[in-house]
Amino acid sequence: MALKWLVPLGFLGLAAIIVLIVIYVIKPQYKEKVITSTYIWKEALKLCKKTPFDSFKSILLFLSQALALTACALILAQPNAYLENAETPVTEMVYLVDASAAMQATYVGYDETRFDRAIDEIRLGIDDVLMNGNGKLSVILADDEPHYLIESATEDNYSDVVTALAEAKCSFGKCDIDAAMELARSRMDANPLAKTVVLTGTEYGITGNGVELVRLSDYDREWNIGVTNCEVGYAGSEYVFHVEVAAYGKISRTETLHCRIFGASIGGDERDLSLAIPVEFVVSDEMGAMEVKKSFEIRASDTDIGGSVNWIFSIYDHVTIGFDDLNDSLNCDDEVTVYGGEKDRIKVQYYSSDPNSFYFLAFNIMKDEMKMNRTITFEQAGYDEDAELKGYDIYIYEHSFPKDVVQSGLPSDGLVIISDPDMTVSGMDVRLGKRVQLNGLTSMTLGDPHPLTDVMNASRIGVTAYTTVNNYSDAYTPLIFCQGSPMILARNTPTHKTVVMPFNINRSSFFTWDFIIFLYNVLNYYMPVTTDRCLYEVGESAKIMCKGSDLTVTDPEGNDTVLNTFPEQFALKGYGSYTVTTKFDMKRDDEVRRLFVKVPSECSSIFNVSDYNAVINRVVYGEVTTDLFVYVAAALLVLLVLEWLLQFLSGY
Numbered sequence: 001m002a003l004k005w006l007v008p009l010g011f012l013g014l015a016a017i018i019v020l021i022v023i024y025v026i027k028p029q030y031k032e033k034v035i036t037s038t039y040i041w042k043e044a045l046k047l048c049k050k051t052p053f054d055s056f057k058s059i060l061l062f063l064s065q066a067l068a069l070t071a072c073a074l075i076l077a078q079p080n081a082y083l084e085n086a087e088t089p090v091t092e093m094v095y096l097v098d099a100s101a102a103m104q105a106t107y108v109g110y111d112e113t114r115f116d117r118a119i120d121e122i123r124l125g126i127d128d129v130l131m132n133g134n135g136k137l138s139v140i141l142a143d144d145e146p147h148y149l150i151e152s153a154t155e156d157n158y159s160d161v162v163t164a165l166a167e168a169k170c171s172f173g174k175c176d177i178d179a180a181m182e183l184a185r186s187r188m189d190a191n192p193l194a195k196t197v198v199l200t201g202t203e204y205g206i207t208g209n210g211v212e213l214v215r216l217s218d219y220d221r222e223w224n225i226g227v228t229n230c231e232v233g234y235a236g237s238e239y240v241f242h243v244e245v246a247a248y249g250k251i252s253r254t255e256t257l258h259c260r261i262f263g264a265s266i267g268g269d270e271r272d273l274s275l276a277i278p279v280e281f282v283v284s285d286e287m288g289a290m291e292v293k294k295s296f297e298i299r300a301s302d303t304d305i306g307g308s309v310n311w312i313f314s315i316y317d318h319v320t321i322g323f324d325d326l327n328d329s330l331n332c333d334d335e336v337t338v339y340g341g342e343k344d345r346i347k348v349q350y351y352s353s354d355p356n357s358f359y360f361l362a363f364n365i366m367k368d369e370m371k372m373n374r375t376i377t378f379e380q381a382g383y384d385e386d387a388e389l390k391g392y393d394i395y396i397y398e399h400s401f402p403k404d405v406v407q408s409g410l411p412s413d414g415l416v417i418i419s420d421p422d423m424t425v426s427g428m429d430v431r432l433g434k435r436v437q438l439n440g441l442t443s444m445t446l447g448d449p450h451p452l453t454d455v456m457n458a459s460r461i462g463v464t465a466y467t468t469v470n471n472y473s474d475a476y477t478p479l480i481f482c483q484g485s486p487m488i489l490a491r492n493t494p495t496h497k498t499v500v501m502p503f504n505i506n507r508s509s510f511f512t513w514d515f516i517i518f519l520y521n522v523l524n525y526y527m528p529v530t531t532d533r534c535l536y537e538v539g540e541s542a543k544i545m546c547k548g549s550d551l552t553v554t555d556p557e558g559n560d561t562v563l564n565t566f567p568e569q570f571a572l573k574g575y576g577s578y579t580v581t582t583k584f585d586m587k588r589d590d591e592v593r594r595l596f597v598k599v600p601s602e603c604s605s606i607f608n609v610s611d612y613n614a615v616i617n618r619v620v621y622g623e624v625t626t627d628l629f630v631y632v633a634a635a636l637l638v639l640l641v642l643e644w645l646l647q648f649l650s651g652y
Contacts, residue, residue, distance in 0.1 A: 014069070102330070104330060138153070188210060207616075258276055260320045263341070349396065392414050412496075429472065431471040460514055482503070553579070579593075
């Protein structure tokens with residue numbers, strides 16, 4: 001037997017004994033003196049002499065009162081007797097199911113996944129939980145955002161539970177075990193008689209009598225080989241694919257890693273290329289790790305893997321890298337698709353009545369720096385010749401304008417940069433003033449912060465002459481000033497993208513490093529790369545930018561999401577290829593970009609050992625065998641009767 005106090009705060013009632021002691025200490029003491037004058041009184045005095053029992057009456061009275069107060073405090077604390085070390089009845093089962101991509105592993109040669117087996121185990125135990133009096137059932141799916149599949153279901157929810165289990169799906173992402181265990185703890189806090197069962201293939205350090213860890217991995221029946229990472233780089237003028245593969249389990253085998261390049265542009269022709277790399281895996285379980293990782297650099301010019309020195313391409317549609325027909329336990333990591341070979345093509349047309357090399361040199365420097373995701377071509381239109389009014393991404397007009405622009409207005413399908421204009425043309429929406437000639441270089445000053453002037457130092461930029469601006473459209477934002485007059489104005493609307501610089505670069509110090517920074521900012525502001533990269537893991541977020549006013553993201557299941565606020569961190573929940581389509585308000589074709597979302601690398605390790613640790617305990621005593629309230633109350637009654645008798649005998 002073990003004694004348990006349900007309300008320990010009840011012992012605060014013992015403070016009443018201190019009050020009782022204080023009362024006895026300050027109680028007035030009287031000294032009796034008897035005066036007799038007759039014989040009768042003398043005889044009465046003999047009868048009033050104290051007996052031996054009288055000396056103990058006051059002590060007994062105090063003890064009875066103190067014990068009565070103690071009994072009251074015990075009643076407030078609600079004493080109960082329990083069976084010590086007996087099994088506590090479970091009134092609620094909380095199943096925590098690992099829903100990470102690793103739970104899609106199967107026994108080799110079978111179709112049933114670990115996740116399927118976990119759901120089956122829950123399904124087989126429904127009757128024992130829900131049909132046992134007031135039993136409850138909760139199921140937590142532990143993916144990258146753990147949530148309740150079923151919460152506190154009772155017998156009345158039996159059919160709903162069956163339906164929910166039948167529709168449960170495993171994710172392709174990670175398992176946030178910490179957040180999942182917090183959900184389990186919340187159920188156990190609400191019901192101390194609940195028990196948690198964790199169904200997983202990962203080895204977690206979860207202990208305590210309130211949790212049971214069920215590992216669904218099998219070292220003898222499961223193994224996995226997967227592509228865990230791929231990065232694309234340049235070596236000289238050639239693409240290089242940095243690939244990492246890994247094997248897990250008791251295996252020793254050689255497999256062929258295939259690299260298939262689709263839509264490679266070689267000498268103006270598009271071709272599909274195929275490379276094959278033999279990979280030997282020898283996995284030993286002697287140290288308990290049971291894994292091996294290998295890295296490769298794949299080049300199309302490598303003749304040892306079926307390539308050719310003539311296979312140098314600058315553009316490709318997509319590349320698939322992976323293993324064919326592995327028949328391992330986890331097939332969603334056997335192959336990855338690499339996009340990004342279709343670069344942003346930026347065509348620049350430069351027109352000037354007094355040409356300089358500043359624009360050409362700046363774009364040539366950026367061309368090399370941005371070669372991984374942009375292709376920049378620079379063309380110079382001849383003076384007094386017809387210039388194209390469409391088909392370019394950037395139009396630069398310096399000093400004067402082509403006659404077609406003067407007659408028809410600015411192009412409407414790209415960004416227009418107007419440098420040191422000698423007149424105002426239709427669509428420019430800036431009214432120029434007088435020409436100002438300065439004595440030597442005069443430094444500029446920055447206006448409010450803006451992406452176009454990021455990292456620029458206006459004090460380094462000096463001009464010797466400029467044209468004042470009398471008026472400009474509200475769509476423009478002045479960025480840099482000289483003597484209070486705008487030196488750079490920019491607008492970015494769905495139908496007009498324009499930069500106006502009313503000063504001569506030849507007669508300024510703008511052609512230094514700040515000029516390159518400015519043009520770099522121009523590209524990233526008006527023509528940002530749609531995604532920061534083309535290969536992600538499930539659960540990551542892609543930084544989405546837009547060259548137009550909005551775009552549409554299509555996930556692997558065909559669901560569309562329209563975005564119109566940028567930059568946008570877009571959560572990637574699905575496994576497979578996403579398509580991002582940008583529609584332009586300007587007269588341009590839609591831009592289509594793709595990215596691939598693979599399973600997290602850690603999920604390829606189907607025998608993963610986690611450093612997560614948690615201790616979950618529950619009530620360690622069994623059912624209440626005796627409520628001690630009646631016994632304590634009876635003792636209190638006896639003490640009260642004894643105190644009354646003592647008071648009576650004392651003559652109080």
